[in-house]
Amino acid sequence: xxxxxxxEHAGLQHEFEVAIVRCDVTGHAADIGRRFAQVARAFADGRxxxxxxxxxxLLKGDAIHSPTSxxxxxxxxxxxxxTTVELTGDGVGGRNxxxxxxxxxxxxxxxxxxxxxxxxxxSAGTDGQDGPTDSAGAFADRHAVGTVDxxxxxxxxxxxxxxxxxxxFDNGRCHLLIGHTGTNVMDVQGLLLxxxxxxxx
Numbered sequence: 001x002x003x004x005x006x007x008e009h010a011g012l013q014h015e016f017e018v019a020i021v022r023c024d025v026t027g028h029a030a031d032i033g034r035r036f037a038q039v040a041r042a043f044a045d046g047r048x049x050x051x052x053x054x055x056x057x058l059l060k061g062d063a064i065h066s067p068t069s070x071x072x073x074x075x076x077x078x079x080x081x082x083t084t085v086e087l088t089g090d091g092v093g094g095r096n097x098x099x100x101x102x103x104x105x106x107x108x109x110x111x112x113x114x115x116x117x118x119x120x121x122x123s124a125g126t127d128g129q130d131g132p133t134d135s136a137g138a139f140a141d142r143h144a145v146g147t148v149d150x151x152x153x154x155x156x157x158x159x160x161x162x163x164x165x166x167x168x169f170d171n172g173r174c175h176l177l178i179g180h181t182g183t184n185v186m187d188v189q190g191l192l193l194x195x196x197x198x199x200x201x
Contacts, residue, residue: 001020001023001064001080002185003080003126003183003185003186003188004020004023004064004078004080004188005020007076007078007188007190008020008065008076008078011076011078011190011192014076015074016072016074016075016076016192016194017067017068017069017072017074017075017076018065018067018075018076018078019049019063019065019066019067019070019075019076019077019078020063020064020065020078021053021058021059021063021064021077021078021079022058022059022063022064022079022080022081023064023079023080023081023186024080024081025058025079025080025081025082025083025187025189026081026082026083026084027083027084028083028084028085028086029083029084029085029095029096029098029099029102030085030086030098030099030101030102030157031102032058032083032099032102032189033098033099033100033101033102033103033104033106033121033123034102034103034105034106035056035057035058036056036058036099036103036121036189036191037102037103037106037107037109037110037112037121038052038055038056038106038110039052039053039056039058039077039191039193040107040110040112040117040119040121040191040193041107041110041111041112042055042056043075043117043119043193043195044112044115044116044117044119048070048071049070049071049075049077049193050063050066050070051070053077058079073194073195073196074193074194074195074196075191075192075193075194076190076191076192076193077190077191077192077193078188078189078190079188079189079190079191080185080186080187080188080189081186081187082095082186082187083095083099083187085098085131085160087160088158088159088160089158089159089160089161090159090160091156091159091160091161091162091163091164092131092132092133092160092161092162092163092164093130093131093133093160093161093162093163093164093165094125094129094130094131094132094133094135094137094162094163095123095130095131095187096123096124096125096130096136096137096138096187097123097130097131097133097135097137097138097162097163097165097166097175098157098160098162099123099137099189100121100122100123100137100138100139100140100162100166100174101138101140101153101156101157101162101165101166102157103121103140104140104144104145104148104153105148105150105153105154105157107119107140107145108145108146108148108150108153109150112142112145113142113145113146113147113148114146115142116195117142117193117194117195118141118142118192118193118194118195118196119141119142119191119192119193119194120139120140120141120142120190120191120192121139121140121189121190121191121192122137122138122139122176122188122189122190122192123137123138123139123187123188123189124136124137124138124176124178124187124188125137125184125187126181126183126184126185126186126187126188127180127181127182127183127184128178128179128180128181129180131163133163134177134179135163135166135167135175135176135177136176136177136178136181137176137187138162138166138174138175138176139174139176140174141174143170144169144170144173144174147170148169152165153165153169
């Protein structure tokens with residue numbers, strides 16, 4: 001919870017309504033990534049984020065800490081836990097990079113690149129290492145969704161080659177290379193949502 005509390009503080013400093021949704025996220029990383037994209041699509045369509053989280057099966061009971069309003073125009077939704085990767089290829093990557101890659105593909109499929117809302121998903125290991133790589137994870141925002149080659153991204157996902165994808169995509173802009181942190185508490189995910197265009201940096 002310490003990592004999520006620190007992320008909560010950062011979100012509040014940037015004037016987001018913050019929810020610590022849960023700290024026990026499990027399941028296949030790619031599946032969770034696609035669910036995050038579905039929540040972003042629902043938010044873009046004007047639906048309540050709480051309703052969207054429940055429909056995407058990312059929240060079944062109550063959140064650990066709820067925002068002042070789930071209908072806010074600026075939300076930071078925080079999660080923690082450890083997902084798994086279903087190996088179908090021989091590429092290089094990790095669960096955080098794979099989760100965000102699946103999010104990127106699904107968000108593009110859902111047309112979020114042309115959306116009038118801003119959004120970003122970040123997933124990272126608190127130890128600075130995701131799988132057998134020197135990356136902590138990755139993030140994807142509206143710009144990434146609007147420019148991705150979906151066929152190339154899907155090919156990398158099917159080959160479990162998320163590291164190679166993020167290293168090459170947009171000159172590595174979305175690849176998190178922070179070095180070993182000396183801390184290993186959990187993986188963390190942050191889904192930022194804003195109805196104020198060009199608002200998330």
